[in-house]
Amino acid sequence: MDLDPGLAALRPLGGFFVLPTRGAPHRPLPTLAQTYEIESSDICRNSMTFRVEKVANTLRAPEPRIAASVAQQGLAARLWSVALGCAALYGRIPDLDPHLLHWDPDGSAPDDLWLPEVRPLPADAGTVAAVVVHGHLEPLAEALRARYRVAAGLLWGNAGSALAGAARQLDHWARANGRTDVAALARSLTAELFGHPRLTATGTLTGTAFRRRSCCLYYRVPGGGLCGDCCFTRPPRSSPHAASG
Structure with a gap:
């Protein structure tokens, strides 16, 4: 199936998978390429800084790096969901070039992202990794490490x-919808993606179950606990450097 201009096949999957492509945002939004810029002439206007501060205020996070971790994981989940959903349903993915994809740091899925043009790309693991890992996650990690000193392993x-x-x-x-073909494609592609050098050491994938080798630090927010795939079985004692790697 070819990609349609509205990526309509993603809608039944839920908001985290949906990528708006039509209409213009109510206000100008930065591209993700601009978001990943480490230097900013006005840090108060920087979209990633805004997002991290918003997460910190919402969670009452005791450290900025905790909010940076949560913000990064949320954006990573959006990018993976769009790419994986399109790959499994269409057999193609849209070009998510960070100079093309716009992001609203104050928004929530699906209205946080906007793609003004749908350019089809192959859906093999190499292309998906190039688009998501190299195009987004690497510059995002570099920016967050520079600003918030978050560990690369985390x-x-x-x-x-x-x-x-x-x-x-x-x-x-x-x-649930009798699409065993989609399930098989998603599993196969995910397993291939975990063979990427950036991902292979992050945890163990067994079917659809995953156990990571690091902790996102969410347990350190007030009322927070361990995520289902955390490397810990019980929250460690809090310390300035606990579970950062």
């Missing part, structure tokens, strides 16, 4: 967790 663990979560949700939908 950020790539988040990326692996986000990929596994998107794959699990897609598999659940596919099986």
